[in-house]
Amino acid sequence: MVVPRDLLETYFQIRTESVQYLIDTYGAIQVESENKNKFPVTLEVKTIVADLEIFLLISLPFNFPDSFPQIKLNDISYKMLYPLPHLSIFKTICLFDDVVASPNPENPFGVLDESIEKAKEILLKGILKLNIQDYIDEIETYWMxxxxxxxxxxxxxxxxxxxxxxxxxxxxxxxxxxxxxxxxxxxxxxxxxxxxxxxxxxxxxxxxxxxxxxxxxxxxxxxxxxxxxxxxxxxxxxxxxxxxxxxxxxxxxxxxxxxxxxxxxxxxxxxxxxxxxxxxxxxxxxxxxxxxxxxxxxxxxxxxxxxxxxxxxxxxxxxxxxSATRLKIRGGDGKTENQGFRVAVIGCGAIGSHIAQGLFDIGIQHILLIDHDELSFENINRHLCGANAVGQKKPDAIRNLLRRQYPTSSIQVYNRNVLSLLKDSPNALNSYDLIIVAISHTPTELRLNELQLQNMINKPILNVWVEPYLAGGHGIWIEPNEKILLKMLFDNGRYKNQILMDGNQYSKKELGCSTSYVPYGALELKKFIFDLLLFIQQQFNSKERSSKTYTWLGNLTEQRKYKRLLAPKWVGATNFTFRIQELKNNQESND
Incomplete structure (x- = not known):
């Protein structure tokens, strides 16, 4: 990449002025730089710390003052002082935590003064043994x-x-x-x-x-x-x-x-x-x-x-x-309460694949992926997996991708229809804490609901699907002990909380075959999944879980723009909001 000449000239000019400032103010002497690409110039400064004569090597990075200078000890000073807290075997003094401190590029001379004073402060505390505790706080660094x-x-x-x-x-x-x-x-x-x-x-x-x-x-x-x-x-x-x-x-x-x-x-x-x-x-x-x-x-x-x-x-x-716990603390919010949960995901298309990844993001470590379909080129625009996985069974493709990203995970797959699984192993899903159904296939959803009503499935089921153009997304969480009849939430096949007046008219059909599909984009899908996962986490962490419907409203302004009619109850609704309603006796109430 070619860096604009004016930026190079800016850095060069500031560096030149900074070198002269160090010479005039500290009596610095320019010496050979160890890495001229990273640190174009290095100067040696003599100073006194705890009545000891110390020589600091101050290296200005190529992008100074946008980055702090590096300060090391020369060989004589290093041999005299090492070991000290915050002094590495590479003779470098650890000055500032880059996460919480950054230089002021409008005051390069001030950055130099502050860096030198910080180096002297660290050396003084070390010589006087005032910061021995820092060894313990950073034991892994010194052990390494x-x-x-x-x-x-x-x-x-x-x-x-x-x-x-x-x-x-x-x-x-x-x-x-x-x-x-x-x-x-x-x-x-x-x-x-x-x-x-x-x-x-x-x-x-x-x-x-x-x-x-x-x-x-x-x-x-x-x-x-x-x-x-x-x-x-x-x-x-x-x-x-x-x-x-x-x-x-x-x-x-x-x-x-x-x-x-x-x-x-x-x-x-x-x-x-x-x-x-x-x-x-x-x-x-x-x-x-x-x-x-x-x-x-x-x-x-x-x-x-x-x-x-x-x-x-x-x-x-x-x-x-x-470990999963450590990575969640270091690279996340530190919450680990979801690690013990196990989730089965039925349907590994675009919705199911992004849900699978999201489950790991909220701390789930054990999942089962169920789908009989293969990934095709038509899927990859909004699917979690890309072209390199085309031809693979969808559960296998997702597992191969996610287990590299989450090596502490346990991902099981079943590459056939979920009803085949239950026919051969009726209790197969009961070892999971939640069953997510993301197949948009009403007969299968009703069959699973029937098995739950008969106590053949004794775990919660969350049915998930989206409407065309992501006008909306839906989740129906049914607790096994509440005996919710799924079909009671539909009126002649139309869901009671449907966003579009008639979503079916916007479905698309493949040329030359009878396969239809629902059009929607990947960006809106990810937003829906993100919000849905927060709902799932809320349900997991609830002391008294209950059956609920989750209705997510997408970009309704766009639906109006393209004259896609909204159901009357959503005409005045706001973009990208959601509604949660509690289900009792097959009826909804505002939560």
Whole structure:
């Protein structure tokens, strides 16, 4: 992409003036930049912090002052001060949180002054040990700096030590070497959803230890440090000794640490026993790789880490928590109350496919997709899946797409008619908390309602469909114990809350065949699904759920513009609003 010359000139002019400002104000000296594409210019500034002479390397990014400058220590200052909170192994001082702070581009000199003062403040607090707590708050960052590798985890934290599984895998060019999980099948499902390859022969059991106390700085580096970390937690310490006694080295240990309702994760690894021993009499050196007085390869956890090899270094590995709970907290609103629900979606066309994705967005992790149809080119304009999935069964296409996006998901498929499923397995849908019917096929909807009335289906059913041109969308939620007769909501085939006076006249027919379809656009459909999902979530979270109708009104102005007649009750209604009415004794009342 070609950047307009005037923008390049603007940055160049500001950068030139800023360099001169640093020289005049701070006595800066221009030095060689490590990365001229990202940081075209670097200057060295000498300053005094806590009576120490410190040299700061200030690098101006190409788009300064739209981005903060980077400030590092030179080699001498780094060796003198490291380690300090917010000083990385790359000698960079972490100045500002980009999420909550941004530079003022109208005051570039002020940005420079503020950045330098912030760097000096961070160094001063570190030198005077006033911000040691920051090590604990950012333990994962500092642990990662010394990490030998990276892993993923979907382990659920607990209060007691337990065995978990480490399942190594390979996926694309990822550097993560494996994933930890409580159950082996969960990890394998996660990897297969992603499209990765499981290394079955390398699957192992690993000890997980929840730290009951915060890990203080300096963090463990040797076997004996782990002993001191756990010595007040007898259960964890004994579990570690037993684990090391039972398993060969290297032996990884997964740990978690809770702080302010959030968890930090990491791995330490005990290595094969090894130390150099010098004879007291003749000064001869030898290598010891086992326990004194025991047979070769004998393992005894306590003796190894406390008595014989206390100074043996440990390895560290970083962990990325990718559990559904963590991802919902970090990348969502933090609400996890829907994770335990299971939903069956009957009909995997445009409506059903977007509902399926939306269910994961509100935290549902287990769904069943039912449809006998194949995805065609005619579907893809408004379907969740695209041209690359044409020819696949719709449930398979949706599953293949969503499980890569939501690897913690459990997606089951049935590629036949739902009535075939119920004929062979009458209770198949009763293991789900909600049954969503998105097929716009009245006979099947009535049959399912009949099975619900007969208690053959004992879970709520939500019938969903839309009208032509998305004039409106509808949902009918029926609780199994309220005995709602679905057909009572229709008058000669016409739904009582229908938006258009006669929606059928706007249906389209394929040329050369007898197949009709309902015209509507993808954008309006997504808006309807979004609002519908909020209704579903509201029903899930209701303490006393009841049967209700949900009526969504689309762009009514457009319907009037094209002279599509609205039903009398909606003539004065407003665009993109909805109505919820409670169903009792097959009658509606305003909710």
């Amino acid at each position: 700096e010394e990490a030998k590798g990276r892993y993923l985890s979907i382990v659920q934290p607990s209060d007691c030590p337990k065995e978990v599984y480490l399942v190594p895998f390979k996926y694309a060019d990822w550097i993560e070497q494996g994933i930890f999980s409580d159950q082996k099948s969960e990890a394998i499902n996660w990897i297969q959803n992603l499209g990765g390859v499981v290394k079955d022969e390398e699957i192992t059991k690993i000890l997980y230890i929840p730290l009951l106390e915060l890990m203080n700085y300096p963090f463990p580096k040797k076997n004996i440090d782990i002993y001191h970390l756990l010595k007040n937690n007898k259960l964890a310490l004994n579990s570690l000794f037993q684990y090391l006694t039972k398993n060969t080295r290297p032996s990884k240990v997964l740990f978690s640490m809770k702080s302010d309702e959030d968890y930090s994760w990491g791995i330490w690894e005990h290595l094969k026993p090894y130390k150099q021993v010098v004879s007291k009499f003749k000064g001869r050196k030898r290598i010891q790789t086992g326990l004194n007085g025991f047979r070769r390869d004998t393992k005894y956890g306590f003796l190894e880490i406390v008595k014989e090899f206390p100074r043996r270094e440990i390895n560290k590995y970083s962990i990325n928590d990718v």
